Amino acid sequence: MLDPEKIRKDFPIFKRKFKGSALAYLDNAATTQKPCQVMEAMDDYYRNFNANPHRGAYRLVADATERYESARKNIAAFIGARQEEIIFTRNATESLNLVATVVCQQAAPGSSILLTQMEHHSNIVPWQMNAKRHNLRIKYAKIRSYGALCMEDMPQELAIRPAVFSFTHVSNVLGTINDAVKLCRLAHESGALACVDAAQSVPHMKVDVRKIGCDFLAFSGHKMLGPTGIGVLYMRRDLQETLPPFLVGGDMIKEVTFEGATWNSPPYKFEAGTPNVAGAVGLSAAVDYLKKIGMEKIEKHEQELASYCREKLSGIPGIKFYGPKKGAGIVSYNIGKLHAHDVGQFADEDGIAIRTGHHCAQPLMKLMGEPATCRASVYIYNSEEEVHRLAASMKRAQKTLG
Amino acid sequence: MATADMYKENILDHYKHPRNRGRIAHADSEAHDSNPLCGDDITYQLTFENGRVSDIKFEGSACAICLASASMLTEEIAGKSIERARAFKKEQLLSTLGIDPGPARLKCALLPLKVMKLAVYKYLGKKMTEEDEKLV
Numbered sequence: 001m002l003d004p005e006k007i008r009k010d011f012p013i014f015k016r017k018f019k020g021s022a023l024a025y026l027d028n029a030a031t032t033q034k035p036c037q038v039m040e041a042m043d044d045y046y047r048n049f050n051a052n053p054h055r056g057a058y059r060l061v062a063d064a065t066e067r068y069e070s071a072r073k074n075i076a077a078f079i080g081a082r083q084e085e086i087i088f089t090r091n092a093t094e095s096l097n098l099v100a101t102v103v104c105q106q107a108a109p110g111s112s113i114l115l116t117q118m119e120h121h122s123n124i125v126p127w128q129m130n131a132k133r134h135n136l137r138i139k140y141a142k143i144r145s146y147g148a149l150c151m152e153d154m155p156q157e158l159a160i161r162p163a164v165f166s167f168t169h170v171s172n173v174l175g176t177i178n179d180a181v182k183l184c185r186l187a188h189e190s191g192a193l194a195c196v197d198a199a200q201s202v203p204h205m206k207v208d209v210r211k212i213g214c215d216f217l218a219f220s221g222h223k224m225l226g227p228t229g230i231g232v233l234y235m236r237r238d239l240q241e242t243l244p245p246f247l248v249g250g251d252m253i254k255e256v257t258f259e260g261a262t263w264n265s266p267p268y269k270f271e272a273g274t275p276n277v278a279g280a281v282g283l284s285a286a287v288d289y290l291k292k293i294g295m296e297k298i299e300k301h302e303q304e305l306a307s308y309c310r311e312k313l314s315g316i317p318g319i320k321f322y323g324p325k326k327g328a329g330i331v332s333y334n335i336g337k338l339h340a341h342d343v344g345q346f347a348d349e350d351g352i353a354i355r356t357g358h359h360c361a362q363p364l365m366k367l368m369g370e371p372a373t374c375r376a377s378v379y380i381y382n383s384e385e386e387v388h389r390l391a392a393s394m395k396r397a398q399k400t401l402g
Numbered sequence: 403m404a405t406a407d408m409y410k411e412n413i414l415d416h417y418k419h420p421r422n423r424g425r426i427a428h429a430d431s432e433a434h435d436s437n438p439l440c441g442d443d444i445t446y447q448l449t450f451e452n453g454r455v456s457d458i459k460f461e462g463s464a465c466a467i468c469l470a471s472a473s474m475l476t477e478e479i480a481g482k483s484i485e486r487a488r489a490f491k492k493e494q495l496l497s498t499l500g501i502d503p504g505p506a507r508l509k510c511a512l513l514p515l516k517v518m519k520l521a522v523y524k525y526l527g528k529k530m531t532e533e534d535e536k537l538v
Contacts, residue, residue, distance in 0.1 A: 339465035341440050341510065345408060357440055371441025371463065400409055401417070401466060 002293065002301045004383040010035040010289075011381060021351030024386040029172050029200060029330055029377035030355055031222045034286075038225055041285035042278045052274050054251055068277045071284035072267075075232060078287045079217065080208035085240070087233040087270040088280055092199040093122040095218030095233035098246040098270065099166070099195050104130035105244055107163035114162040114192065116141040116149060116178075118171045120361040123197045127166065136163070143367075147174040147323040151182065158190035165192045166216075169207070170200035173359045173375070174323030175306070175330030177201070184213040193239075199223055203379075204302055204328055206295040209234050221279060226286035230279030233270070240266035247272040290380075298380055302329030305378045305387065312391040316398050322373055329378040332359075335394065338401050340372035346397035347374075352390055408501050409466065412474075417466040422459045422476035429457075433520035437513055437538065442468045444517045448487075450525060455479050455487050458518070465510050467503055472514035474498050479518060488522045490515065492537060509538045 008014045011033045014023055025033055051064040073083045089095045104113070104127070113127050117140045131138050141157040144150050149167075158165065165187040169180050180196055187194040195216040201207055202217075203224030209217050214234070221230040235243075245252055245263055249272040254262040263269045290298065306329045313319055318336030335343055344356035355375040358365045365371065376390060429447035436443040442464035449457040458479050460472045478498060479487050495515050496502070503511045516537040523530050 339441070341465040341507070342409075342467070345507070358438075362438070371443070400414070 091231035175327030226283035
């Protein structure tokens with residue numbers, strides 16, 4: 001187990017009291033809190049190195065460029081990629097928009113896209129919009145009642161020979177961990193490109209793009225201790241060459257005339273405009289922080305804490321859990337017929353932050369037949385004591401409203 | 403505001419024992435709306451006689467604040483003139499509820515008011531005012 005008390009000392013937000021209690025922050029699947037190390041790295045960048053990278057020939061530009069590119073290198077190594085395979089975006093949503101836009105543009109008209117029923121809106125809506133634009137069809141791989149894909153069904157699902165199969169590595173609603181290695185292999189066997197939404201996995205477990213064998217992998221900085229406004233798209237090198245650019249403008253060009261333009265080499269081809277250098281620097285510091293603890297230890301801590309949380313909540317009359325028992329650090333539940341927002345109100349009063357609602361996955365919620373669930377999602381700074389507080393608060397909600 | 407205050411006795415009473423919940427066989431007007439963000443979903447049915455609301459019933463699936471508000475509103479509106487039902491103020495409803503739901507839950511409390519008014523506007527064949535449109 002990690003030492004959450006020691007880790008919490010790095011996070012200034014935990015000094016703030018909420019109605020007299022320290023904050024029990026259990027909404028880490030939405031976003032995470034930030035350690036001093038990340039804020040200081042960004043502050044240092046703005047105080048000492050700020051300039052527009054890749055533009056101009058003076059010393060400060062070289063400094064800013066060096067910081068931006070070494071952040072890229074550090075983040076690339078963290079997921080087993082080459083430096084130039086990392087494209088900086090705003091967040092996982094923008095990364096998925098990028099993939100959907102450029103892949104659909106090159107897909108043969110009439111071909112299909114395969115997604116799964118457990119995707120959240122970011123891995124549905126960009127495909128829907130681009131499918132409409134390029135006359136493509138979308139299919140959704142079914143999930144079983146226990147909240148996971150059925151591996152035996154997958155060859156059948158992929159028999160439509162989609163142009164691309166895009167799936168979430170870890171479900172933000174159910175905590176299901178998909179077998180990304182196997183899914184990518186099956187996708188490739190059917191001739192599809194494989195895109196992994198890793199927003200809920202990269203922050204919580206060791207992820208290696210070579211081992212997974214994906215063509216694209218998207219994640220957000222803010223869900224892994226980094227700042228908001230910086231995200232990552234890993235794109236396989238040869239695809240970077242053949243796929244068209246996404247947003248266009250400054251920095252992504254090689255030559256512009258009044259008649260047209262040619263593209264810069266990747267990854268710059270996919271990064272238009274002045275980039276979020278401070279964001280990249282902050283995310284790199286977050287990666288350092290996570291590496292220092294160790295991703296294996298983080299994963300173990302979260303799984304143990306999530307299963308402890310299920311155990312402590314299971315005594316509450318009428319409680320129902322969603323998703324597989326053995327999953328990521330996400331516990332989704334409802335208490336009898338109580339509305340998640342009522343339940344969440346009790347947690348809020350006790351200084352506990354949990355997510356209540358549809359978790360930006362309305363099609364999945366509809367499939368589950370629930371308008372909303374409560375979700376507790378843990379991270380490195382969460383403790384068993386916070387789980388006790390949540391359980392006590394939930395008991396109070398059940399007693400008052402039930 | 404503390405939870406203990408938000409889930410006051412009268413709120414819990416209406417939540418656990420809702421008044422006028424159900425359907426009217428031959429309603430003069432019916433309206434439905436939902437808040438997809440939290441899953442609150444409310445339907446009102448009304449009948450009118452001699453320019454007054456002669457019967458009002460609601461059904462729906464929603465949180466305690468929304469259901470209590472929907473139930474209390476039926477008691478407020480029953481017997482009122484059509485015009486008073488149409489012009490019913492959100493401040494009146496909040497004062498009946500007796501709580502300050504805060505910015506995050508205000509829409510839960512006000513969804514029933516919007517749906518009830520929608521049914522009245524429908525009956526009158528009029529378009530909702532901009533102010534009422536903005537209730538939720």
